[in-house]
Amino acid sequence: MAHPLQTPLGQLPGVGSERAGQLQRLELGTVGDLLLHRPRRYEDRRHFQPVATLRLDQPALVCGKIIAAGLRRLRGARSVFELVIDDGSGRLHCRWWNLPFMEKYFKTGEEVVVFGKPASLRPLTLDHPETEIIQRMETSVHLNRIVPIYPLTEGLPQRWLRSLVWRVLEQFESAIAEPRPDLRVAGQPIVVEAASVPAPTRAQAVRMLHFPEETADQEIARHRLALDEYIELQIAIQTRRRNLEKNARALPCAGDNRLIKPFLAALGFDLTAAQTSVLRAIRLDMAGPTPMRRLLQGDVGSGKTVVAACAALMALESGASVALMAPTEILAEQHGHNFRRWFEALGIAVEVRAGGREQLSLAPFGAGTMRFYIGTHALLEATFTPEKLGLVIIDEQHKFGVAQREQLVRKGAYPHLLVMTATPIPRTLGLTLYGDLDISVIDQSPPGRGRIKTFVRERASLPKVWPFIARELAKGRQAYVVYSRLEEEDSAAGVKAVTKEFHNLEKIFAPSRVGLLHGRLSSLEKERIMSDFAANRVQVLLATTVVEVGLDVPNATVMVVENAEQFGLAQLHQLRGRIGRGANDAYCILISAGKTEEARRRLKVMKETSDGFRIAEADLQLRGPGELLGRQQSGVPPLRFGDLSRDIKLVEQAREIVLETTVSSSC
Numbered sequence: 001m002a003h004p005l006q007t008p009l010g011q012l013p014g015v016g017s018e019r020a021g022q023l024q025r026l027e028l029g030t031v032g033d034l035l036l037h038r039p040r041r042y043e044d045r046r047h048f049q050p051v052a053t054l055r056l057d058q059p060a061l062v063c064g065k066i067i068a069a070g071l072r073r074l075r076g077a078r079s080v081f082e083l084v085i086d087d088g089s090g091r092l093h094c095r096w097w098n099l100p101f102m103e104k105y106f107k108t109g110e111e112v113v114v115f116g117k118p119a120s121l122r123p124l125t126l127d128h129p130e131t132e133i134i135q136r137m138e139t140s141v142h143l144n145r146i147v148p149i150y151p152l153t154e155g156l157p158q159r160w161l162r163s164l165v166w167r168v169l170e171q172f173e174s175a176i177a178e179p180r181p182d183l184r185v186a187g188q189p190i191v192v193e194a195a196s197v198p199a200p201t202r203a204q205a206v207r208m209l210h211f212p213e214e215t216a217d218q219e220i221a222r223h224r225l226a227l228d229e230y231i232e233l234q235i236a237i238q239t240r241r242r243n244l245e246k247n248a249r250a251l252p253c254a255g256d257n258r259l260i261k262p263f264l265a266a267l268g269f270d271l272t273a274a275q276t277s278v279l280r281a282i283r284l285d286m287a288g289p290t291p292m293r294r295l296l297q298g299d300v301g302s303g304k305t306v307v308a309a310c311a312a313l314m315a316l317e318s319g320a321s322v323a324l325m326a327p328t329e330i331l332a333e334q335h336g337h338n339f340r341r342w343f344e345a346l347g348i349a350v351e352v353r354a355g356g357r358e359q360l361s362l363a364p365f366g367a368g369t370m371r372f373y374i375g376t377h378a379l380l381e382a383t384f385t386p387e388k389l390g391l392v393i394i395d396e397q398h399k400f401g402v403a404q405r406e407q408l409v410r411k412g413a414y415p416h417l418l419v420m421t422a423t424p425i426p427r428t429l430g431l432t433l434y435g436d437l438d439i440s441v442i443d444q445s446p447p448g449r450g451r452i453k454t455f456v457r458e459r460a461s462l463p464k465v466w467p468f469i470a471r472e473l474a475k476g477r478q479a480y481v482v483y484s485r486l487e488e489e490d491s492a493a494g495v496k497a498v499t500k501e502f503h504n505l506e507k508i509f510a511p512s513r514v515g516l517l518h519g520r521l522s523s524l525e526k527e528r529i530m531s532d533f534a535a536n537r538v539q540v541l542l543a544t545t546v547v548e549v550g551l552d553v554p555n556a557t558v559m560v561v562e563n564a565e566q567f568g569l570a571q572l573h574q575l576r577g578r579i580g581r582g583a584n585d586a587y588c589i590l591i592s593a594g595k596t597e598e599a600r601r602r603l604k605v606m607k608e609t610s611d612g613f614r615i616a617e618a619d620l621q622l623r624g625p626g627e628l629l630g631r632q633q634s635g636v637p638p639l640r641f642g643d644l645s646r647d648i649k650l651v652e653q654a655r656e657i658v659l660e661t662t663v664s665s666s667c
């Protein structure tokens with residue numbers, strides 16, 4: 001039998017098919033859905049404001065009697081509907097433009113609650129306020145309490161929905177169960193700190209969500225319901241992890257050093273302590289029968305690629321093949337270039353698959369040859385069937401969804417998995433979105449790097465920025481100019497705009513050469529421009545965001561980002577990471593057209609810190625996890641109550657709760 005909370009709303013008395021359809025448009029299909037329908041705000045109808053005390057532009061909640069109502073037709077099809085309300089202390093006008101049907105809903109003599117901001121004082125007027133007619137019968141639900149105001153859909157009245165929630169709560173409250181029998185961490189009950197009270201039961205929290213007794217109840221309810229969301233998430237994560245440990249058997253891939261030794265000797269530099277300690281963890285993972293699931297996080301330029309190469313060599317030494325997937329063709333080509341240089345001397349065949357064409361390595365591909373595959377999404381195609389795949393490496397993980405990651409992993413029988421990202425992962429995300437991965441951090445950059453100075457400038461100062469760049473060019477350096485209007489990036493219009501900018505810069509920087517890189521070029525053209533820039537045949541690279549990830553040109557010392565306010569902080573941090581890779585000081589100039597306070601605050605963070613973790617935390621707080629992880633990220637779970645930018649403690653508690661109950665139930 002279905003659980004009572006699964007009861008379709010359409011089966012409840014008083015909910016006909018029309019109402020059920022409207023509820024469905026709000027994605028409310030069952031009793032359980034309705035009980036979690038989150039009010040968008042609350043009105044404290046225990047206290048109304050006397051009309052006589054209303055102030056300009058201050059939101060106010062008023063309750064009074066309608067003493068006049070009328071529709072005035074204006075010229076054309078325009079109209080204004082007006083109500084006059086009297087609450088004993090004064091009169092208030094309410095106006096709605098071009099909504100003639102409002103006339104049907106109000107009659108003189110009725111009592112209404114209105115909520116809005118006075119737009120003028122003489123006469124005292126609210127424009128387009130929210131309203132609700134009060135029928136004295138229902139005062140216990142709609143009056144004399146803090147009432148919920150729900151998101152609605154066309155045709156669905158606020159009051160009807162509120163009454164439905166009230167009824168459903170009366171009938172089904174007892175069916176709301178606790179997700180875990182014992183909500184304790186280390187023997188202690190969970191406390192809602194914001195209110196210094198013990199966490200309520202889930203059923204109590206649901207009631208508080210809809211009908212809080214006190215203002216503080218709203219946060220208490222959110223806290224508890226968010227905790228439950230995190231508990232659900234942790235159960236999924238921990239179950240997946242346990243199943244992997246129980247069922248999956250990976251090839252032991254720790255290697256025997258016969259390739260790594262000569263590789264490191266030929267590299268020309270020593271690994272940093274951070275790189276070495278990450279490699280130690282990777283070797284331990286790959287030695288065991290449980291497949292590695294490791295996230296390697298290291299700031300741009302911290303040297304993740306070399307670590308990936310060593311991990312690959314361990315697998316290759318063990319006789320397995322390795323696949324590395326990168327988000328763009330340019331990046332795949334760059335990896336191809338590096339890995340060929342490194343690996344072919346060791347007798348390893350390197351194959352690049354990007355943009356639908358295959359480039360076979362020059363090394364002989366005989367039977368028993370160790371193989372290293374590099375590619376873009378092309379690796380996900382059915383035609384790619386690597387033999388004995390022992391290790392999957394994913395570069396710039398945040399550009400891929402979890403599903404794509406798994407698709408590549410399934411090309412082998414439980415291969416080890418190493419995902420790499422330059423986006424620092426705040427701890428809340430580490431425990432939720434990446435909860436099924438072990439996390440290693442490279443927290444140290446290779447020695448001998450110059451400093452990066454960051455400036456924020458308005459568009460008007462561009463004429464002063466160009467001569468500055470010209471001076472760097474005169475010193476033999478190179479520059480990136482990132483030009484992107486995100487809404488039309490790489491569309492025909494975007495290409496036209498960037499091409500215009502290109503001709504402009506060609507004139508400004510002559511005789512230095514300018515290259516143009518955008519998403520609509522063929523992979524061959526992109527590759528040519530990139531290699532021209534890398535070889536310093538082109539000195540200024542004008543690019544849309546394709547330049548964002550992974551490019552490594554140490555001679556580039558300037559990064560100009562136009563329309564910088566349109567980018568997320570994590571993205572700007574990535575862009576800035578393209579410079580400062582050599583011994584010379586470097587300059588990042590963020591050109592902002594954004595006038596908003598938020599835009600200013602965000603760019604200020606960039607100016608003040610180069611600490612990727614601080615930037616990521618700030619991005620998480622300012623824009624939420626979806627933006628931080630990039631638009632492509634499909635693994636963001638829909639949290640209704642949880643707020644990953646501030647719930648670190650709750651996330652940790654949920655993890656503990658699930659860990660503890662799992663441990664005790666398996667004893």
Ligand code: ADP
Pocket residue numbers: 269270271272275298299300301302303304305306422446447550552581
């Ligand atoms: P990212 O972490 O951004 O992928 P890369 O792996 O591209 O960084 O490394 C950036 C640059 O630093 C490369 O040119 C690489 O060869 C160099 N590098 C990596 N590790 C070291 C090291 N230990 N010492 C000196 N240079 C290093």
Ligand code: MG
Pocket residue numbers: 304305395550
């Ligand atoms: Mg990289």
